[in-house]
Amino acid sequence: MPGWLTRIGERSRRVDAVAAGFEAQHPVYVVLDQRRDSERCAALVGQPGWHDFLTLFAGTPLAPLIEASPWLLELTLGSEAWQAAEALCREQRIGWAFQPTQGARLDALADHMRRLFVLDDPLGGQSLVNVQDPTACTALLAAGSDTAYAHCIGPLGRVSTPTPQGHWQAWQPAAHQGDAKAPPLTHELERALKEIQRAWWLSQATDLPLQELPDEWLERLTQLAEADIAGWRDRKRLLPLVRHADAAMWRQAQAILFDTSLTVRQKISELERHS
Template identity: 45%
Template sequence: MPGWLARLPERAYLSGEPEAWLSTERPLVMVLDQRRASEASRALLGHEGIHEHVPLFAATSLAPLQEAGPWAVRLEPGSDAWRVGEALCRERRLGWCCQPLPTTDGDDLIAHLQGLFVWADPHGGQSLVNLQDPAALTALLAGAEPATLADVLGPFGELATPTPLGQWQAWQCPEPNDALDASRRLTVDMEAALKEAPQAWFLAERQGIRLDEVDAIWLEGLAVLNRHGITRARHLESLLPYVQQMAWRESEESRKILDSDQPAWRKVKALRKRMEMLQAQDRDTYAWTM
Protein backbone atom coordinates (compact mmCIF):
# COMPACT_ATOMS: atom_id res chain seq x y z
CA MET A 1 0.00 0.00 0.00
CA PRO A 2 1.34 3.48 -0.86
CA GLY A 3 2.63 5.35 2.18
CA TRP A 4 0.06 8.15 1.98
CA LEU A 5 -2.81 5.67 2.15
CA ALA A 6 -1.19 3.82 5.05
CA ARG A 7 -0.94 7.09 7.00
CA LEU A 8 -4.62 7.96 6.64
CA PRO A 9 -5.84 6.15 9.80
CA GLU A 10 -3.18 7.97 11.84
CA ARG A 11 -4.11 11.43 10.56
CA ALA A 12 -7.87 11.33 10.05
CA TYR A 13 -10.73 9.54 11.72
CA LEU A 14 -14.26 8.83 10.53
CA SER A 15 -16.36 11.36 12.39
CA GLY A 16 -19.83 10.02 11.69
CA GLU A 17 -22.48 12.72 11.58
CA PRO A 18 -21.09 16.28 11.29
CA GLU A 19 -22.69 17.11 14.63
CA ALA A 20 -19.99 14.93 16.20
CA TRP A 21 -17.35 17.60 15.54
CA LEU A 22 -19.28 20.76 14.69
CA SER A 23 -19.85 23.57 17.15
CA THR A 24 -23.17 25.32 16.65
CA GLU A 25 -21.67 28.54 18.03
CA ARG A 26 -19.13 29.25 15.25
CA PRO A 27 -19.62 29.76 11.50
CA LEU A 28 -18.27 27.22 9.04
CA VAL A 29 -16.20 27.81 5.95
CA MET A 30 -16.99 25.52 3.02
CA VAL A 31 -14.67 25.27 0.01
CA LEU A 32 -16.64 24.38 -3.12
CA ASP A 33 -15.58 23.30 -6.59
CA GLN A 34 -18.29 25.45 -8.15
CA ARG A 35 -16.99 24.82 -11.68
CA ARG A 36 -18.14 21.18 -11.55
CA ALA A 37 -21.64 22.12 -10.40
CA SER A 38 -22.12 25.80 -11.19
CA GLU A 39 -25.92 25.73 -11.11
CA ALA A 40 -26.10 23.91 -7.75
CA SER A 41 -23.41 26.19 -6.30
CA ARG A 42 -25.25 29.34 -7.35
CA ALA A 43 -28.48 27.93 -5.91
CA LEU A 44 -26.72 27.29 -2.60
CA LEU A 45 -26.04 31.01 -2.21
CA GLY A 46 -29.79 31.65 -2.09
CA HIS A 47 -30.38 29.47 0.96
CA GLU A 48 -30.78 30.75 4.51
CA GLY A 49 -27.60 30.76 6.55
CA ILE A 50 -25.09 32.15 4.02
CA HIS A 51 -22.86 34.93 5.39
CA GLU A 52 -20.62 35.54 2.36
CA HIS A 53 -18.87 33.81 -0.50
CA VAL A 54 -15.39 34.58 -1.80
CA PRO A 55 -14.01 33.51 -5.22
CA LEU A 56 -10.65 32.19 -4.07
CA PHE A 57 -8.72 33.00 -7.23
CA ALA A 58 -9.70 36.68 -7.13
CA ALA A 59 -6.83 39.13 -6.49
CA THR A 60 -4.24 36.34 -6.90
CA SER A 61 -1.95 35.23 -9.71
CA LEU A 62 -4.74 32.81 -10.68
CA ALA A 63 -7.25 35.64 -11.26
CA PRO A 64 -7.55 34.82 -15.02
CA LEU A 65 -9.06 31.48 -13.92
CA GLN A 66 -11.47 33.06 -11.46
CA GLU A 67 -14.66 32.09 -13.33
CA ALA A 68 -13.69 28.43 -13.08
CA GLY A 69 -12.07 28.72 -9.66
CA PRO A 70 -13.34 27.50 -6.28
CA TRP A 71 -15.35 29.45 -3.74
CA ALA A 72 -15.02 29.82 0.00
CA VAL A 73 -18.51 30.08 1.51
CA ARG A 74 -19.04 31.16 5.11
CA LEU A 75 -22.29 29.80 6.54
CA GLU A 76 -24.07 28.91 9.75
CA PRO A 77 -23.97 25.29 11.03
CA GLY A 78 -27.41 23.73 11.19
CA SER A 79 -28.83 26.18 8.65
CA ASP A 80 -30.58 25.30 5.42
CA ALA A 81 -27.45 26.38 3.53
CA TRP A 82 -25.35 23.97 5.59
CA ARG A 83 -27.75 21.10 4.93
CA VAL A 84 -27.61 21.67 1.16
CA GLY A 85 -23.86 22.35 1.07
CA GLU A 86 -23.05 19.33 3.23
CA ALA A 87 -24.89 17.07 0.78
CA LEU A 88 -23.05 18.61 -2.19
CA CYS A 89 -19.71 17.88 -0.53
CA ARG A 90 -20.46 14.41 0.78
CA GLU A 91 -22.58 12.99 -2.02
CA ARG A 92 -20.98 14.65 -5.06
CA ARG A 93 -17.36 15.24 -3.92
CA LEU A 94 -17.74 18.94 -4.55
CA GLY A 95 -15.85 20.28 -1.57
CA TRP A 96 -15.00 20.15 2.13
CA CYS A 97 -15.40 22.31 5.20
CA CYS A 98 -13.64 23.68 8.25
CA GLN A 99 -14.62 25.49 11.42
CA PRO A 100 -11.93 28.02 12.34
CA LEU A 101 -11.28 29.02 15.93
CA PRO A 102 -12.92 32.27 17.13
CA THR A 103 -9.46 33.86 17.25
CA THR A 104 -8.81 33.24 13.54
CA ASP A 105 -9.28 36.34 11.43
CA GLY A 106 -11.49 35.73 8.40
CA ASP A 107 -9.20 37.59 5.99
CA ASP A 108 -6.18 35.67 7.28
CA LEU A 109 -7.97 32.37 6.69
CA ILE A 110 -8.81 33.34 3.10
CA ALA A 111 -5.20 34.40 2.50
CA HIS A 112 -4.01 31.05 3.91
CA LEU A 113 -6.39 29.18 1.60
CA GLN A 114 -5.29 31.17 -1.42
CA GLY A 115 -1.66 30.31 -0.70
CA LEU A 116 -2.33 26.58 -0.87
CA PHE A 117 -3.24 26.27 -4.55
CA VAL A 118 0.22 26.76 -6.07
CA TRP A 119 3.18 24.75 -4.74
CA ALA A 120 6.83 24.51 -5.68
CA ASP A 121 7.34 21.03 -7.14
CA PRO A 122 10.28 18.58 -7.12
CA HIS A 123 11.19 19.51 -10.71
CA GLY A 124 12.01 23.14 -10.00
CA GLY A 125 8.69 24.44 -11.27
CA GLN A 126 5.28 25.16 -9.78
CA SER A 127 2.20 22.94 -9.66
CA LEU A 128 -1.45 23.91 -9.31
CA VAL A 129 -3.17 21.72 -6.70
CA ASN A 130 -6.94 21.37 -7.02
CA LEU A 131 -7.37 21.89 -3.30
CA GLN A 132 -11.15 22.18 -3.66
CA ASP A 133 -11.31 18.49 -4.61
CA PRO A 134 -11.57 16.31 -1.47
CA ALA A 135 -9.52 13.60 -3.18
CA ALA A 136 -6.65 16.04 -3.85
CA LEU A 137 -6.79 17.56 -0.36
CA THR A 138 -6.84 14.09 1.21
CA ALA A 139 -3.74 13.10 -0.77
CA LEU A 140 -1.98 16.37 0.07
CA LEU A 141 -2.60 16.01 3.81
CA ALA A 142 -1.84 12.29 3.94
CA GLY A 143 1.35 12.66 1.88
CA ALA A 144 2.76 15.70 3.68
CA GLU A 145 5.60 15.66 6.18
CA PRO A 146 4.40 16.34 9.76
CA ALA A 147 5.67 19.94 9.80
CA THR A 148 3.97 20.72 6.49
CA LEU A 149 0.78 19.05 7.71
CA ALA A 150 0.76 21.23 10.84
CA ASP A 151 1.44 24.34 8.73
CA VAL A 152 -1.46 23.59 6.38
CA LEU A 153 -4.00 22.57 9.02
CA GLY A 154 -3.17 25.14 11.70
CA PRO A 155 -5.49 28.02 10.70
CA PHE A 156 -8.42 25.76 9.79
CA GLY A 157 -9.39 24.70 13.31
CA GLU A 158 -11.55 21.64 12.73
CA LEU A 159 -11.21 20.42 9.14
CA ALA A 160 -13.24 17.59 7.61
CA THR A 161 -13.30 16.02 4.17
CA PRO A 162 -15.82 13.60 2.66
CA THR A 163 -14.76 10.03 1.90
CA PRO A 164 -15.51 7.76 -1.08
CA LEU A 165 -18.07 5.93 1.09
CA GLY A 166 -20.14 9.08 1.63
CA GLN A 167 -18.96 9.74 5.17
CA TRP A 168 -16.97 12.55 6.79
CA GLN A 169 -13.46 12.24 8.15
CA ALA A 170 -11.94 14.78 10.53
CA TRP A 171 -8.23 15.59 10.43
CA GLN A 172 -5.95 15.75 13.43
CA CYS A 173 -3.40 18.56 13.44
CA PRO A 174 0.02 17.57 14.84
CA GLU A 175 1.81 19.88 17.22
CA PRO A 176 3.96 22.38 15.27
CA ASN A 177 7.70 21.80 15.61
CA ASP A 178 9.88 24.80 14.80
CA ALA A 179 12.88 22.49 14.35
CA LEU A 180 11.26 20.78 11.35
CA ASP A 181 11.11 22.17 7.82
CA ALA A 182 7.59 23.37 7.04
CA SER A 183 8.42 25.05 3.73
CA ARG A 184 5.54 25.08 1.25
CA ARG A 185 6.72 22.65 -1.41
CA LEU A 186 5.64 19.32 -2.83
CA THR A 187 7.88 16.37 -2.07
CA VAL A 188 8.19 13.44 -4.47
CA ASP A 189 5.85 11.46 -2.19
CA MET A 190 3.27 14.24 -2.12
CA GLU A 191 3.35 14.56 -5.89
CA ALA A 192 2.90 10.80 -6.28
CA ALA A 193 -0.02 10.87 -3.83
CA LEU A 194 -1.75 13.63 -5.80
CA LYS A 195 -1.38 11.63 -9.02
CA GLU A 196 -2.73 8.44 -7.41
CA ALA A 197 -5.62 10.10 -5.59
CA PRO A 198 -8.26 9.97 -8.39
CA GLN A 199 -7.57 6.28 -9.03
CA ALA A 200 -7.59 5.43 -5.32
CA TRP A 201 -10.87 7.28 -4.83
CA PHE A 202 -12.41 5.51 -7.86
CA LEU A 203 -11.40 2.07 -6.56
CA ALA A 204 -12.57 2.73 -3.00
CA GLU A 205 -15.91 4.06 -4.23
CA ARG A 206 -16.57 1.20 -6.63
CA GLN A 207 -15.39 -1.50 -4.21
CA GLY A 208 -17.18 -0.04 -1.19
CA ILE A 209 -14.00 0.09 0.91
CA ARG A 210 -11.98 2.70 2.80
CA LEU A 211 -9.13 4.47 1.02
CA ASP A 212 -6.56 2.81 3.28
CA GLU A 213 -7.87 -0.59 2.12
CA VAL A 214 -7.02 0.08 -1.55
CA ASP A 215 -4.33 -2.34 -2.72
CA ALA A 216 -1.22 -1.04 -4.50
CA ILE A 217 -1.65 -3.79 -7.12
CA TRP A 218 -5.08 -2.38 -8.00
CA LEU A 219 -3.69 1.13 -8.32
CA GLU A 220 -0.97 -0.08 -10.66
CA GLY A 221 -3.53 -2.02 -12.70
CA LEU A 222 -5.67 1.07 -13.14
CA ALA A 223 -2.59 3.13 -14.06
CA VAL A 224 -1.66 0.57 -16.73
CA LEU A 225 -5.08 0.88 -18.35
CA ASN A 226 -4.90 4.70 -18.20
CA ARG A 227 -1.47 4.71 -19.85
CA HIS A 228 -2.93 2.70 -22.72
CA GLY A 229 -5.81 5.10 -23.33
CA ILE A 230 -8.52 3.37 -21.26
CA THR A 231 -9.79 6.19 -19.05
CA ARG A 232 -13.60 6.24 -19.16
CA ALA A 233 -15.19 5.35 -15.83
CA ARG A 234 -17.63 2.82 -17.30
CA HIS A 235 -14.79 1.03 -19.12
CA LEU A 236 -12.64 0.92 -16.01
CA GLU A 237 -15.55 -0.27 -13.89
CA SER A 238 -16.20 -3.16 -16.26
CA LEU A 239 -12.54 -4.19 -15.95
CA LEU A 240 -12.24 -4.11 -12.15
CA PRO A 241 -11.69 -7.89 -11.84
CA TYR A 242 -8.93 -7.56 -14.45
CA VAL A 243 -7.36 -4.64 -12.57
CA GLN A 244 -7.18 -6.72 -9.40
CA GLN A 245 -5.40 -9.68 -11.02
CA MET A 246 -1.75 -8.84 -11.70
CA ALA A 247 -1.17 -12.17 -13.50
CA TRP A 248 -3.95 -11.43 -15.98
CA ARG A 249 -2.67 -8.02 -17.04
CA GLU A 250 0.99 -9.10 -17.20
CA SER A 251 0.33 -11.99 -19.58
CA GLU A 252 1.64 -11.78 -23.13
CA GLU A 253 -1.90 -11.80 -24.54
CA SER A 254 -2.92 -8.84 -22.42
CA ARG A 255 0.18 -6.85 -23.34
CA LYS A 256 -0.54 -7.41 -27.03
CA ILE A 257 -4.07 -6.06 -26.60
CA LEU A 258 -2.92 -3.00 -24.66
CA ASP A 259 -0.04 -2.22 -27.04
CA SER A 260 -2.20 -2.54 -30.15
CA ASP A 261 -3.34 0.42 -32.27
CA GLN A 262 -7.01 -0.31 -31.58
CA PRO A 263 -9.25 2.42 -30.14
CA ALA A 264 -9.85 2.19 -26.42
CA TRP A 265 -13.32 0.65 -26.69
CA ARG A 266 -11.95 -2.24 -28.79
CA LYS A 267 -9.20 -2.86 -26.24
CA VAL A 268 -11.85 -2.94 -23.50
CA LYS A 269 -13.94 -5.41 -25.48
CA ALA A 270 -10.93 -7.68 -26.08
CA LEU A 271 -9.82 -7.48 -22.43
CA ARG A 272 -13.32 -8.27 -21.18
CA LYS A 273 -13.49 -11.31 -23.46
CA ARG A 274 -10.13 -12.49 -22.15
CA MET A 275 -11.16 -11.78 -18.55
CA GLU A 276 -14.33 -13.82 -18.94
CA MET A 277 -12.31 -16.70 -20.39
CA LEU A 278 -9.86 -16.62 -17.47
CA GLN A 279 -12.71 -16.46 -14.96
CA ALA A 280 -14.27 -19.52 -16.58
CA GLN A 281 -10.94 -21.36 -16.43
CA ASP A 282 -10.62 -20.50 -12.73
CA ARG A 283 -14.13 -21.83 -12.05
CA ASP A 284 -13.36 -25.06 -13.92
CA THR A 285 -10.11 -25.54 -11.99
CA TYR A 286 -11.91 -24.97 -8.68
CA ALA A 287 -14.66 -27.45 -9.62
CA TRP A 288 -12.08 -30.06 -10.64
CA THR A 289 -10.18 -29.82 -7.37
CA MET A 290 -13.26 -30.08 -5.15
Protein backbone atom coordinates in the same frame (compact mmCIF):
# COMPACT_ATOMS: atom_id res chain seq x y z
CA MET B 1 -0.38 0.29 -0.90
CA PRO B 2 1.21 3.72 -1.49
CA GLY B 3 2.44 5.09 1.83
CA TRP B 4 0.32 8.21 1.56
CA LEU B 5 -2.87 6.13 1.54
CA THR B 6 -1.97 4.45 4.82
CA ARG B 7 -1.53 7.89 6.40
CA ILE B 8 -5.20 8.65 5.83
CA GLY B 9 -5.98 6.20 8.63
CA GLU B 10 -3.16 7.56 10.79
CA ARG B 11 -4.14 11.22 10.47
CA SER B 12 -7.93 11.00 10.36
CA ARG B 13 -11.00 8.99 11.29
CA ARG B 14 -14.29 8.28 9.55
CA VAL B 15 -17.40 10.05 10.81
CA ASP B 16 -20.96 9.58 9.58
CA ALA B 17 -22.13 13.09 10.51
CA VAL B 18 -19.61 15.83 9.83
CA ALA B 19 -21.32 18.22 12.25
CA ALA B 20 -20.47 15.89 15.16
CA GLY B 21 -16.87 17.09 15.04
CA PHE B 22 -17.74 20.79 15.08
CA GLU B 23 -18.88 23.13 17.88
CA ALA B 24 -22.35 24.59 17.43
CA GLN B 25 -21.52 27.98 18.93
CA HIS B 26 -18.82 28.80 16.36
CA PRO B 27 -19.06 29.43 12.59
CA VAL B 28 -18.17 26.67 10.17
CA TYR B 29 -16.41 27.25 6.85
CA VAL B 30 -16.88 25.49 3.53
CA VAL B 31 -14.57 25.55 0.50
CA LEU B 32 -16.67 25.08 -2.66
CA ASP B 33 -15.70 24.51 -6.27
CA GLN B 34 -18.67 26.63 -7.35
CA ARG B 35 -17.97 26.29 -11.10
CA ARG B 36 -19.03 22.61 -10.98
CA ASP B 37 -22.58 23.47 -9.92
CA SER B 38 -22.84 27.23 -10.20
CA GLU B 39 -26.64 27.27 -9.96
CA ARG B 40 -26.89 25.40 -6.65
CA CYS B 41 -23.90 27.25 -5.21
CA ALA B 42 -25.38 30.63 -6.15
CA ALA B 43 -28.63 29.58 -4.47
CA LEU B 44 -26.76 29.39 -1.14
CA VAL B 45 -26.32 33.17 -1.06
CA GLY B 46 -28.74 34.70 1.40
CA GLN B 47 -30.11 31.44 2.78
CA PRO B 48 -30.69 31.36 6.56
CA GLY B 49 -27.33 30.73 8.21
CA TRP B 50 -25.30 32.41 5.47
CA HIS B 51 -22.81 34.98 6.86
CA ASP B 52 -20.22 35.84 4.24
CA PHE B 53 -17.99 34.50 1.49
CA LEU B 54 -14.82 35.32 -0.44
CA THR B 55 -13.61 34.31 -3.89
CA LEU B 56 -10.26 32.69 -3.22
CA PHE B 57 -8.53 33.70 -6.48
CA ALA B 58 -9.26 37.41 -5.91
CA GLY B 59 -6.13 39.47 -5.32
CA THR B 60 -3.80 36.63 -6.37
CA PRO B 61 -1.90 35.80 -9.58
CA LEU B 62 -4.88 33.53 -10.37
CA ALA B 63 -7.24 36.53 -10.56
CA PRO B 64 -7.64 36.17 -14.37
CA LEU B 65 -9.46 32.91 -13.54
CA ILE B 66 -11.82 34.67 -11.13
CA GLU B 67 -14.99 33.25 -12.73
CA ALA B 68 -13.73 29.75 -11.97
CA SER B 69 -12.51 30.66 -8.50
CA PRO B 70 -13.52 28.47 -5.57
CA TRP B 71 -15.45 30.15 -2.78
CA LEU B 72 -14.79 30.24 0.96
CA LEU B 73 -18.10 30.41 2.84
CA GLU B 74 -18.80 31.28 6.48
CA LEU B 75 -21.97 29.58 7.75
CA THR B 76 -23.91 28.73 10.88
CA LEU B 77 -23.66 25.05 11.74
CA GLY B 78 -26.99 23.25 11.25
CA SER B 79 -28.59 26.10 9.31
CA GLU B 80 -30.32 25.79 5.93
CA ALA B 81 -27.25 27.19 4.21
CA TRP B 82 -25.00 24.70 6.00
CA GLN B 83 -27.20 21.72 5.15
CA ALA B 84 -27.27 22.70 1.47
CA ALA B 85 -23.49 23.24 1.35
CA GLU B 86 -22.80 19.97 3.21
CA ALA B 87 -24.94 18.07 0.69
CA LEU B 88 -23.05 19.62 -2.22
CA CYS B 89 -19.76 18.46 -0.71
CA ARG B 90 -20.87 14.96 0.21
CA GLU B 91 -23.08 14.13 -2.76
CA GLN B 92 -21.24 15.89 -5.58
CA ARG B 93 -17.65 16.01 -4.25
CA ILE B 94 -17.29 19.74 -4.89
CA GLY B 95 -15.97 20.93 -1.54
CA TRP B 96 -15.07 20.27 2.08
CA ALA B 97 -15.51 21.87 5.50
CA PHE B 98 -13.49 23.08 8.46
CA GLN B 99 -13.82 24.91 11.76
CA PRO B 100 -10.89 26.72 13.41
CA THR B 101 -10.16 25.63 16.96
CA GLN B 102 -9.68 29.32 17.81
CA GLY B 103 -11.43 32.42 16.51
CA ALA B 104 -10.20 33.51 13.08
CA ARG B 105 -11.17 36.17 10.56
CA LEU B 106 -12.55 35.12 7.19
CA ASP B 107 -9.90 37.09 5.31
CA ALA B 108 -7.07 35.52 7.35
CA LEU B 109 -8.38 32.03 6.59
CA ALA B 110 -8.67 32.94 2.91
CA ASP B 111 -5.04 34.15 2.88
CA HIS B 112 -3.92 30.80 4.28
CA MET B 113 -5.93 28.91 1.67
CA ARG B 114 -4.57 31.05 -1.17
CA ARG B 115 -1.00 29.99 -0.38
CA LEU B 116 -1.91 26.35 -1.06
CA PHE B 117 -3.18 26.73 -4.64
CA VAL B 118 0.23 27.26 -6.28
CA LEU B 119 3.14 25.20 -4.93
CA ASP B 120 6.83 25.09 -5.89
CA ASP B 121 7.34 21.84 -7.79
CA PRO B 122 10.39 19.50 -7.94
CA LEU B 123 11.46 20.84 -11.36
CA GLY B 124 11.92 24.38 -10.10
CA GLY B 125 8.62 25.66 -11.45
CA GLN B 126 5.19 26.07 -9.92
CA SER B 127 2.10 23.88 -10.15
CA LEU B 128 -1.57 24.60 -9.57
CA VAL B 129 -3.24 22.36 -6.97
CA ASN B 130 -7.04 22.22 -7.00
CA VAL B 131 -7.29 22.36 -3.22
CA GLN B 132 -11.07 22.92 -3.44
CA ASP B 133 -11.46 19.38 -4.81
CA PRO B 134 -11.83 16.89 -1.92
CA THR B 135 -9.70 14.36 -3.80
CA ALA B 136 -6.79 16.81 -4.09
CA CYS B 137 -7.26 17.98 -0.52
CA THR B 138 -7.17 14.37 0.69
CA ALA B 139 -3.92 13.74 -1.20
CA LEU B 140 -2.41 16.98 0.08
CA LEU B 141 -3.17 16.09 3.70
CA ALA B 142 -2.15 12.43 3.43
CA ALA B 143 0.98 12.61 1.25
CA GLY B 144 2.83 15.49 2.89
CA SER B 145 5.39 15.19 5.66
CA ASP B 146 4.30 15.80 9.24
CA THR B 147 5.58 19.35 8.92
CA ALA B 148 3.71 19.95 5.66
CA TYR B 149 0.56 18.43 7.16
CA ALA B 150 0.75 20.74 10.16
CA HIS B 151 1.23 23.72 7.85
CA CYS B 152 -1.78 22.84 5.68
CA ILE B 153 -4.10 22.15 8.63
CA GLY B 154 -2.66 25.05 10.69
CA PRO B 155 -5.30 27.73 11.30
CA LEU B 156 -8.06 25.64 9.68
CA GLY B 157 -8.37 23.58 12.87
CA ARG B 158 -10.86 20.74 12.41
CA VAL B 159 -10.92 19.74 8.73
CA SER B 160 -13.40 17.24 7.27
CA THR B 161 -13.36 15.92 3.71
CA PRO B 162 -16.02 13.75 2.04
CA THR B 163 -15.16 10.16 1.17
CA PRO B 164 -16.02 8.03 -1.88
CA GLN B 165 -18.55 6.17 0.27
CA GLY B 166 -20.51 9.32 1.13
CA HIS B 167 -19.19 9.57 4.69
CA TRP B 168 -16.73 12.15 6.01
CA GLN B 169 -13.09 11.91 7.04
CA ALA B 170 -12.24 14.06 10.08
CA TRP B 171 -8.57 15.08 10.15
CA GLN B 172 -6.58 15.67 13.33
CA PRO B 173 -5.88 19.33 14.13
CA ALA B 174 -2.17 20.21 14.15
CA ALA B 175 -0.38 23.36 15.31
CA HIS B 176 2.08 24.96 12.89
CA GLN B 177 4.82 27.20 14.28
CA GLY B 178 6.83 27.87 11.12
CA ASP B 179 6.71 30.65 8.54
CA ALA B 180 3.78 31.42 6.28
CA LYS B 181 5.35 29.98 3.12
CA ALA B 182 3.46 27.08 1.59
CA PRO B 183 5.05 23.59 1.69
CA PRO B 184 6.73 22.41 -1.54
CA LEU B 185 5.17 20.03 -4.02
CA THR B 186 7.38 17.00 -3.40
CA HIS B 187 7.68 14.03 -5.75
CA GLU B 188 5.51 11.95 -3.38
CA LEU B 189 2.80 14.60 -3.24
CA GLU B 190 2.92 15.06 -7.00
CA ARG B 191 2.49 11.30 -7.45
CA ALA B 192 -0.34 11.22 -4.91
CA LEU B 193 -2.24 13.96 -6.73
CA LYS B 194 -2.15 11.79 -9.85
CA GLU B 195 -2.97 8.53 -8.05
CA ILE B 196 -5.87 9.92 -6.01
CA GLN B 197 -8.22 10.11 -9.00
CA ARG B 198 -7.83 6.41 -9.78
CA ALA B 199 -7.85 5.48 -6.09
CA TRP B 200 -11.04 7.47 -5.50
CA TRP B 201 -12.79 5.76 -8.43
CA LEU B 202 -11.62 2.32 -7.24
CA SER B 203 -12.76 3.04 -3.68
CA GLN B 204 -16.18 4.09 -4.95
CA ALA B 205 -16.50 1.11 -7.31
CA THR B 206 -15.53 -1.48 -4.68
CA ASP B 207 -16.98 0.25 -1.58
CA LEU B 208 -13.60 -0.06 0.15
CA PRO B 209 -12.21 2.97 2.03
CA LEU B 210 -9.19 4.56 0.35
CA GLN B 211 -6.83 3.39 3.10
CA GLU B 212 -7.95 -0.25 2.64
CA LEU B 213 -7.39 -0.53 -1.11
CA PRO B 214 -4.94 -3.32 -2.03
CA ASP B 215 -1.78 -2.00 -3.63
CA GLU B 216 -2.07 -4.66 -6.34
CA TRP B 217 -5.42 -3.28 -7.52
CA LEU B 218 -4.09 0.25 -7.77
CA GLU B 219 -1.02 -0.89 -9.68
CA ARG B 220 -3.18 -2.79 -12.15
CA LEU B 221 -5.44 0.22 -12.63
CA THR B 222 -2.32 2.31 -13.30
CA GLN B 223 -1.21 -0.18 -15.95
CA LEU B 224 -4.61 0.09 -17.64
CA ALA B 225 -4.14 3.86 -17.79
CA GLU B 226 -0.64 3.42 -19.24
CA ALA B 227 -2.24 1.32 -21.98
CA ASP B 228 -4.70 4.18 -22.69
CA ILE B 229 -7.61 2.45 -20.95
CA ALA B 230 -8.69 5.28 -18.68
CA GLY B 231 -12.42 5.83 -19.28
CA TRP B 232 -14.56 4.86 -16.31
CA ARG B 233 -16.84 2.65 -18.41
CA ASP B 234 -13.86 0.68 -19.72
CA ARG B 235 -12.35 0.42 -16.25
CA LYS B 236 -15.66 -0.85 -14.91
CA ARG B 237 -15.79 -3.56 -17.57
CA LEU B 238 -12.30 -4.70 -16.54
CA LEU B 239 -12.76 -4.31 -12.79
CA PRO B 240 -13.38 -8.05 -12.20
CA LEU B 241 -10.05 -8.77 -13.88
CA VAL B 242 -8.27 -6.10 -11.80
CA ARG B 243 -9.70 -7.51 -8.58
CA HIS B 244 -9.60 -11.27 -9.13
CA ALA B 245 -6.83 -12.17 -11.58
CA ASP B 246 -4.06 -14.32 -10.15
CA ALA B 247 -0.41 -13.62 -10.97
CA ALA B 248 -0.35 -15.83 -14.06
CA MET B 249 -3.59 -14.40 -15.43
CA TRP B 250 -2.35 -10.84 -14.92
CA ARG B 251 0.88 -11.61 -16.78
CA GLN B 252 -1.27 -12.65 -19.73
CA ALA B 253 -3.27 -9.45 -19.33
CA GLN B 254 -0.06 -7.39 -19.38
CA ALA B 255 0.97 -9.00 -22.66
CA ILE B 256 -2.33 -7.84 -24.15
CA LEU B 257 -2.16 -4.38 -22.57
CA PHE B 258 1.21 -3.56 -24.05
CA ASP B 259 0.76 -5.22 -27.43
CA THR B 260 1.26 -2.26 -29.78
CA SER B 261 -0.42 -4.10 -32.67
CA LEU B 262 -3.81 -3.91 -30.89
CA THR B 263 -6.17 -0.94 -30.67
CA VAL B 264 -7.62 0.06 -27.32
CA ARG B 265 -10.96 -1.51 -28.29
CA GLN B 266 -9.23 -4.75 -29.24
CA LYS B 267 -7.29 -4.80 -25.97
CA ILE B 268 -10.47 -4.42 -23.95
CA SER B 269 -12.20 -7.21 -25.87
CA GLU B 270 -9.23 -9.53 -25.46
CA LEU B 271 -8.93 -8.76 -21.75
CA GLU B 272 -12.62 -9.45 -21.17
CA ARG B 273 -12.32 -12.74 -23.08
CA HIS B 274 -9.36 -13.86 -20.95
CA SER B 275 -10.84 -12.80 -17.61
